Amino acid sequence: MHPSDALTQDLERDLKFTRKKLSARFILVYIALITATAALSSIASPAHAAETTKLYGVIIDSAEKPISGVNVSIAGPDGFSAKVVTDSLGAWEVLVTAKGTYAATINEGDLPSGQALTDPKKGTIKANVFMTGVELRLLFPIGPGVEKATRLERSAQLTVDGLILGLIIALAALGLNLIFGTTGLTNFAHGEILTFAGLLTYYFSAIVKLPVALAALVAVILSAFISGFLQDRYLWRPLRKRGTGLIAMLVVSIGFAIFLRYFFLFLFGGDTRQLPQYAGQAGLELGLVNITPKSILTTTIGIGFIVFATLWLLTTRMGKASRAVADNPALASASGIDVQKVIRAVWILGAALAGYAGVIVTVNQGVSFLMGQDMLLLIFAAVTLGGLGTANGALVGSLIIGLFVQLSTLFIPTELKYVGALVVLILILIVRPQGILGRKERIG
Amino acid sequence: MDFLFVIQQTLSATLGVNAIIFALAAIGLNMHFGYTGLLNFGQAGFLAIGAYSVAVPVISFGLSLWVAFLIGIFNSIIFALLLGVPTLRLRADYLAIVTIAFAEIVRQVARSATFNDSLGGSDGITGKFGKEFFDLNPFKGGLAIPILRFNGNDLWVVITGWILVAIITFIMWIMVNSPWGRVMRAIREDEDAVRSLGKNVYLYKMQSLIIGGAIGSIAGFVYALSRQSVQPDNYGTALTFFAYTVLILGGAARVFAPIVGAMIFWFLIVFIEQILREGVSSNLIPDWLIGVNQVGQIRFMLMGLGLMLLMIFRPQGIFGDKKELALDARA
Numbered sequence: 021m022h023p024s025d026a027l028t029q030d031l032e033r034d035l036k037f038t039r040k041k042l043s044a045r046f047i048l049v050y051i052a053l054i055t056a057t058a059a060l061s062s063i064a065s066p067a068h069a070a071e072t073t074k075l076y077g078v079i080i081d082s083a084e085k086p087i088s089g090v091n092v093s094i095a096g097p098d099g100f101s102a103k104v105v106t107d108s109l110g111a112w113e114v115l116v117t118a119k120g121t122y123a124a125t126i127n128e129g130d131l132p133s134g135q136a137l138t139d140p141k142k143g144t145i146k147a148n149v150f151m152t153g154v155e156l157r158l159l160f161p162i163g164p165g166v167e168k169a170t171r172l173e174r175s176a177q178l179t180v181d182g183l184i185l186g187l188i189i190a191l192a193a194l195g196l197n198l199i200f201g202t203t204g205l206t207n208f209a210h211g212e213i214l215t216f217a218g219l220l221t222y223y224f225s226a227i228v229k230l231p232v233a234l235a236a237l238v239a240v241i242l243s244a245f246i247s248g249f250l251q252d253r254y255l256w257r258p259l260r261k262r263g264t265g266l267i268a269m270l271v272v273s274i275g276f277a278i279f280l281r282y283f284f285l286f287l288f289g290g291d292t293r294q295l296p297q298y299a300g301q302a303g304l305e306l307g308l309v310n311i312t313p314k315s316i317l318t319t320t321i322g323i324g325f326i327v328f329a330t331l332w333l334l335t336t337r338m339g340k341a342s343r344a345v346a347d348n349p350a351l352a353s354a355s356g357i358d359v360q361k362v363i364r365a366v367w368i369l370g371a372a373l374a375g376y377a378g379v380i381v382t383v384n385q386g387v388s389f390l391m392g393q394d395m396l397l398l399i400f401a402a403v404t405l406g407g408l409g410t411a412n413g414a415l416v417g418s419l420i421i422g423l424f425v426q427l428s429t430l431f432i433p434t435e436l437k438y439v440g441a442l443v444v445l446i447l448i449l450i451v452r453p454q455g456i457l458g459r460k461e462r463i464g
Numbered sequence: 465m466d467f468l469f470v471i472q473q474t475l476s477a478t479l480g481v482n483a484i485i486f487a488l489a490a491i492g493l494n495m496h497f498g499y500t501g502l503l504n505f506g507q508a509g510f511l512a513i514g515a516y517s518v519a520v521p522v523i524s525f526g527l528s529l530w531v532a533f534l535i536g537i538f539n540s541i542i543f544a545l546l547l548g549v550p551t552l553r554l555r556a557d558y559l560a561i562v563t564i565a566f567a568e569i570v571r572q573v574a575r576s577a578t579f580n581d582s583l584g585g586s587d588g589i590t591g592k593f594g595k596e597f598f599d600l601n602p603f604k605g606g607l608a609i610p611i612l613r614f615n616g617n618d619l620w621v622v623i624t625g626w627i628l629v630a631i632i633t634f635i636m637w638i639m640v641n642s643p644w645g646r647v648m649r650a651i652r653e654d655e656d657a658v659r660s661l662g663k664n665v666y667l668y669k670m671q672s673l674i675i676g677g678a679i680g681s682i683a684g685f686v687y688a689l690s691r692q693s694v695q696p697d698n699y700g701t702a703l704t705f706f707a708y709t710v711l712i713l714g715g716a717a718r719v720f721a722p723i724v725g726a727m728i729f730w731f732l733i734v735f736i737e738q739i740l741r742e743g744v745s746s747n748l749i750p751d752w753l754i755g756v757n758q759v760g761q762i763r764f765m766l767m768g769l770g771l772m773l774l775m776i777f778r779p780q781g782i783f784g785d786k787k788e789l790a791l792d793a794r795a
Contacts, residue, residue, distance in 0.1 A: 148587075206557045259776065267503065267556065271712065271775045274705050278768030286761045397568055400561045408557060435576045442565040449562060450550040 074155040075122060075147060076113035079106050081135045081162055086110025091127040096120055096149075122147045126160045135162055171430070176308035178426040184315060184380075185398075186422020187322050191377035192395060193402045193414040194329055195370025201346030201409040202359075202366050205256065206270045209277035210374060210399065211392025215284055217243040217375030218387035225295045232297045236379045243375025244368045252367035257360065277393075284389040292388040318380045325376055326415070329369060333411055338365050346409055398425070398438070401445045407458025416456055421445075468610060470738040475611050477734035481618060481690040483726040484625035485511075488683035489707040490714070490722035491632055495676035497708075498717035499640055500669060501652030502676075503560040505704050506547065509567030510677040512574060512699035513539050514684020516583060519694045522593035524582055529596040533685060540681035543570075544674040552669045564701055575696035583696075590693035597689055621690045628686075629723060632679060637719045639675075648672060649717075709771045715784025724782060732770070737763045 075094060079087045090106045097120030104112045116122060125144040128137060137143050138161040145158045196210045217239045224235035255276070259269055303310040333339040344352040345362045353359045381391055402421040406413025421441050428440040448456070477483065489507055496504040517536030521527040527535075551562045573579065575586040583589070601620035607613065614622055639645050650658045651665055659665050688694045710729045714721025740759045743749040754762060774781070 200557075206560065262776075264776065265779070268775050268779045270503075270557070270560065271708065272772050274708075275768045275771030275773075275775065278702070278705065279765050279772065280768070282761045282764035282768065286758055286765065397565065401565060404558060404561050433576065433578050436572065436578060439569050439572045439576075442569050445565055446550050446562055449554065449558070453554050453558070 072115045072117050073149045074113055074115055075124065075149075075158060076111065076155065077124070077158045077160065079110045079112070079126070079160060079162060081132070087131060087135070087162070090130040092124055093127070094122055094124045096122040116149060119149050122149060124158050131162065137161060173308045174430060175427065177310065178429060179423065180309045180311060182423035182426030183419070184319050184422070185425060186402075186419040187319055187326070188377045188380050189395070189398050189402045189422055190326060190415050190418035191322055191380070192374045192399045193406075193418045194326065194411060195366075195373045196399055197403050197406075197409060197411055197414040198333075198342065198346075198366045198370050200403070201411070202342055202349075202363050203256065203260065204266045204269075205273065206266075206408075208270065208273040208396070209280060211394075211396035212277055212280040212284075213243060213247040213371050213374040213392065214378030214381065214395055215387070215389060215392035216247055216280070217378035218382035218391055219284060219288055219389075221379050221382045222293060222295060222387050225297060226293070232295055232383060235295075236376075236383065239379055240372055240375045243378070244372035246371075247375060248368035248371030249364065251371070252364055256367075257363075277396075281389060281393060288389055290389065292386045294386040295383060298383070312384070315384050318383050322376060322380055325373055329373060330411070330415075332369065338362065342366050343411075398422075398441065401441055405445055405448055405455055407455030410455070410457045413455055413457035420456075466742065470735070470742060472611050472613055473738050474731060474735040476613050478727050478731040479612070479622060479626075480614070480730065481621050481625065481686065483730045484622065484629060485683050485687050485690075486707055486710045486729060487629050487722045487726035488632070488686060489680055489703070490711040490725060491629070491636060492676035492679035492683065493707055493711050494716060494719075494722055495636070495672055495679065498711065498721070499645065499648045499652060500672035501556070502552075502669060502672060503556045504563045504673070504676065505560045505701070505708075506563030506565075506567035506570075507676075507680050507707050508699045508701060508703040509547075509563075509570040510540055510543065510680030511684035511687060511703060512567070512570050512694075512696070513543055514681030515688035515694045515699070516574060516589070516684075517681065518685050518688050519589040519591070519593050520582060523589055523591045529593065532593075536681050536685060537678050540678045541674050544677035545670070547677075548670045548673045552666055552673065564704075567699070567701060567704060571696050571699050574699075584694070586696060588693060588695040592692060594689040594692050618690065621686065625686050625690075628682070632682070633719060633723065640719065652717075705771070706767065709767065709774070712771075712774060712779065712781050715781030717785070718781070718783045721781060721783055728782070733763060733767065736766060 077092075079090050079092075081087055086106070086109050088106050088108045088110060090110075090112075092104050092106065092112050094100075094102045094104070094114050094116075096116055097118050100116065100118060100122070102114050104114055106112045114124075123144050123146050126137070128143060143160070145160065147156045147158055149156065192210065192214060195213075196207060199205055199207055199210075220239035220242055221232075221235050224230045224238050225232050228235070230238070256269070259272065264272070298314050301312045301314050303312045304316075331339075333343060341352065341357045342362045342365065344355070344357060345359055349359055352362075377395075378387075378391065381387070381395070398421055399418075402417035403414050404417070405420060406415070406417025421444075424444055425437045425441045429437050432440055452458075489511060492510065493504065493507055496502040496507075514536045517539045518529065518532045521532040521535050522529055547563065547566050551559050551566075554562065574583050575588075577585050579585070598617055598620060601616060603619045603623070604616040606616040607619050640648065647658065647663055647668055651663075651668055655665050658668075684699075687698070706729070710725040711722055712725070713728055714723070714725025737759060740749065740754065740762060741756075744751070744754055744756055744759060
């Protein structure tokens with residue numbers, strides 16, 4: 021994968037996180053901006069005459085050498101059209117007066133050999149001129165060209181990305197599923213556990229100035245204690261004691277999620293923030309794929325967490341007890357299992373796992389208050405796909421969703437990748453309403 | 465503090481366009497959740513379908529607005545069928561997740577650049593597609609009395625909107641008190657019992673989904689018309705959740721609950737927001753505690769907290785009957 025693609029992806033994530041903050045029209049300009057190659061940086065220029073809008077850009081190759089003599093044609097509202105050629109600095113500009121949508125198209129034939137658009141779809145960039153007197157910078161992503169990134173390489177990279185996404189989902193989904201299995205709670209506030217741990221990591225890393233590894237450790241421990249132990253002890257356990265119904269608890273968790281999300285926004289603000297340490301870490305070329313060291317490390321630890329959780333479930337007394345409670349709470353209780361204790365253990369483990377999922381996202385992509393909400397639907401899709409309440413089902417479902425989301429971008433536009441995953445979820449439920457590993461009697 | 469202004473804003477919201485939208489959305493949910501026990505978390509999707517169905521035909525195809533309304537109802541029926549076929553056999557919690565996924569699919573497809581030309585991408589659609597409706601407006605001057613203020617267009621939407629709510633509520637009242645409505649409630653209480661009486665539960669659930677979804681799309685009509693624009697991000701999951709808050713506030717499985725719920729919901733929201741705003745701007749609330757831009761966030765926090773407390777301490781809402789709703793996801 022070309023670095024500019026990685027940047028584009030990162031920025032697309034940022035874009036997703038900040039979409040609530042930006043007005044919709046700014047997003048269009050932003051989309052134009054995110055196609056910048058990694059080497060380009062914004063150059064501030066003095067404001068222009070108030071009635072005209074300047075559309076401009078600089079065309080440089082992947083080695084940052086300007087490319088002159090490239091034709092750029094601009095089409096706009098009311099039949100507006102203009103053609104410009106880049107000068108010796110690779111710069112072009114067009115002044116327009118009417119508001120509306122303009123489309124700038126680069127003539128690919130003018131690029132020197134070995135240079136091409138890194139994304140063939142970005143040969144035409146649209147810009148929405150919603151007010152005059154502004155300057156819009158339009159950037160064409162130029163690089164060694166997409167021809168060099170073969171379908172095989174893209175598939176390999178997307179598979180790795182998909183496995184990492186699957187792992188993040190799995191960490192969160194395991195906890196969600198264990199909690200569902202033992203208490204019947206469909207927890208819509210589970211995504212906020214990720215956000216909370218991410219914010220803690222940010223706080224300890226960027227503000228207390230601990231090393232990232234230590235900050236992450238503290239975040240996971242606090243996540244287990246606050247999001248796990250305290251949340252169960254002071255919110256859900258009293259509700260269970262009151263005999264609150266499961267649908268009522270589901271609605272309570274929705275209210276709790278909304279409360280927490282805006283509480284985080286209140287404290288933290290709306291932007292996506294990167295940890296100061298390792299922010300711009302360069303990727304390693306490993307055969308067909310490009311992956312950052314921090315991503316390798318966090319993912320490996322994540323796999324360790326999952327192995328640990330699985331062993332806990334399969335071998336320890338408490339793990340077995342939790343499966344017994346999930347199977348039949350009344351019978352488990354009658355057999356002398358302390359159900360409340362099991363539920364407490366499951367909450368602590370689940371919150372630690374989900375907290376670590378939040379740490380992975382934060383270290384690799386930065387943290388925003390919407391992080392959990394954006395993940396929640398994927399987590400639910402994974403759990404539903406695997407079968408609600410089945411622990412291995414959550415793992416299988418997560419990997420399928422993670423891989424599907426990433427690999428589907430080979431065939432469908434990137435912005436629709438989540439839609440693809442959700443459609444698959446619905447399709448699989450037609451065939452197997454109980455999920456892939458769910459047992460049939462579990463559904464009504 | 466300008467109390468008259470606070471009262472004016474609050475009352476205008478209590479009777480205003482948003483209350484109508486949420487009342488209609490909640491009437492649809494009442495059909496789904498209150499009477500049939502379907503945990504539909506995709507109501508925002510139906511609103512989005514309604515909203516886009518009035519905007520797109522008028523703007524892109526030059527059709528009449530009245531035809532667009534019919535198209536909207538038709539689309540909502542089609543989508544209800546599409547949604548119902550795979551999901552109605554699922555247990556309540558599965559249904560909740562899948563319907564959320566459905567609403568998100570609708571929203572993300574609508575806002576994607578792929579369909580930019582017809583659906584307007586993340587910008588949505590803005591235009592005078594409601595012209596035919598507003599041309600009929602006999603109250604162009606609007607309403608401006610000290611405690612209530614609507615501009616001409618809003619007043620017309622509010623008047624026609626509440627008439628619409630009244631008509632739909634009346635139809636709902638007839639339906640749920642008919643033999644058909646009793647079957648619905650029986651399905652909510654015990655599907656298997658209804659099945660053993662020879663009723664086709666699946667078919668009844670589908671009817672419920674279609675009717676509630678169509679009412680949801682009517683809420684979408686009002687949403688789109690009142691703003692003369694459709695923004696995809698307005699139809700996120702939060703819209704569904706707040707429609708549920710409205711329903712639960714009033715009391716699920718009560719015909720008048722959505723109306724009362726919507727009015728109280730918007731009364732509380734706007735009242736609290738205005739009080740906070742006045743407090744912040746007159747420095748009664750210190751700046752380090754709540755900034756001017758943070759009032760909206762506080763509002764959402766209170767909405768979430770309110771939904772929690774409501775569900776914990778009074779799940780039957782204001783009018784509801786605790787005995788009538790003994791739902792359990794695992795039952």
